[in-house]
Amino acid sequence: MLKFKLYIGLLIASAILAGCATSPPQKPDDLCEIFYEHRDWYDAAADARDKWGVPIHIPMAMMYQESSFKSDAQPPMEYFLGFIPIGRASSAYGYSQAKTMTWDDYKRETGNGWADRDDFEDAIDFMGWFIYKTHKINGVSKWDANKQYLNYHEGWGGYRKKTYNKKKWLQNVALKVQRRAETYGAQLKRCEEDLQSGWLWRLFFG
Template sequence: MKIKTSITALVLTTSLAGCMAPPPENPENICDIFREHHSWYEGAKDMQERWGVPIHVPMSMMYQESSFRGDALPPRDYLFGFIPWGRVSSAYGFAQAKTLTWDDYTRETDNSGADRDDFDDAIDFMGWFIYKTQKVNGVSKWDPYNQYLNYHEGWGGYKRKTYTKKAWLAKVARKVESRAKIYGSQLKTCEEELDSSWLWRALFY
C-alpha cells in the first residue's frame, strides 16, 4: 500500500512539474513569446484591461526578474561565505514576487488561489503593482524605468530614493526601459495576428 501511494505521489508530482510552461525559445521578441505561448497573451490582455497597464512594461520587467521561468528562485545566501543558508529573499516565480507583497496582492484582489508560478497570476500581480505604484508614488504606468525602481526597492524605498546609492540598479532599470521600448514596437506589429481566432492563426500564420 505504501509503495502504491509513493508511486502515485511521484506520478502526480511529475505530471504537475511537466505542466509548467517552459521559457520561450526567443525571449528577445514579444511576438515570438506570445506565438509560442498564446495563453500568455490572453493573460496579459486580461491584465491590461483590469489595471490599464501596457503589456510591454510588465513583460520587460518579468524578463529581467525571471527570464520567464515559472520556478525561478533568488540566489542562495551563505553563512560565513560558504555554508548554504536559505535564499537571499522570499521572491519566487515568474514575477519574483516576495511573499509579503504577494499576500497583499491576494488579499486586496480577493484572489487567494493565485500562484506565483502561474503566468496569468504573475502578470496580474505585476499589473496590480504597477497600478498601485502610480497611485502611491505618481509614476506613470508607461514609465518602465521608474516602475522597475519601485518594483525593486518597494514604494517606501523609492520615496526615500534608496536607488540613488545603487549605480548598478540604475543600469538594470535602463535595460528594462530599453527592452520595454523594443517590446512595445514589436507588439504593434503582431497584435492583430494575436487577437485573431485560433483557426485564423492556424490557417494564415
C-alpha cells in the same frame, strides 16, 4: 485495491503535470516570438492590461529582468563559511520575483487567494496590480518602465525616499528595462493583430 489504484492515478497525474511545466521562451528578446510560443501568455497579459490599464510591454520587460521568464526563479542560496547554507537573500520567487509579504497583500486586496507565484497568469496580474498601485501611490506613469522598475525594486516608500540614488547599478538596470520595454512595444505593434485573432481563425488561416 481501490486506494492503491487511486494512489497510482495520482502519481501518474503528478508526473504528467510535472512534465507539462512551462519552460522559458526560446526567443526572449522578441515579444512576438514569446507570445507565439506561449499563446496563453498573451491572453493573460491582455487580461492584465484590460484589468489594470497597464501596457503589455511594460510588465513583460520587467518580468524578463526579474526572472528571465523562469517559473521557479529565486535568489541564490547564501552560505556561511562558504559551505553552510543559511537561506536566501529574500523571499522573492517565481516569474515576478514577488516577495511573500507583497504577494500576500496582492492576494488579500484582489481576492485572488489561490494565486501562485509560479503561475504566469497570476504573476502577470500581480505585476499589473503593482504598476497600477505605483501610479496611484507615487504618480508614476504606467508607461514609464524606468520609474516603474525603480518602484518595483525599492518599494513605494523606498522610491519616495529616493533610495535608488545611492545605487548606480540599479539605475543602470532600470534604464535597461526601459530599453527592453521600448523594443517589446515596437515588436508587439507588428504582431498584436495576429495574436488577437481567435483560435478558429488561426486554425484555418494562421
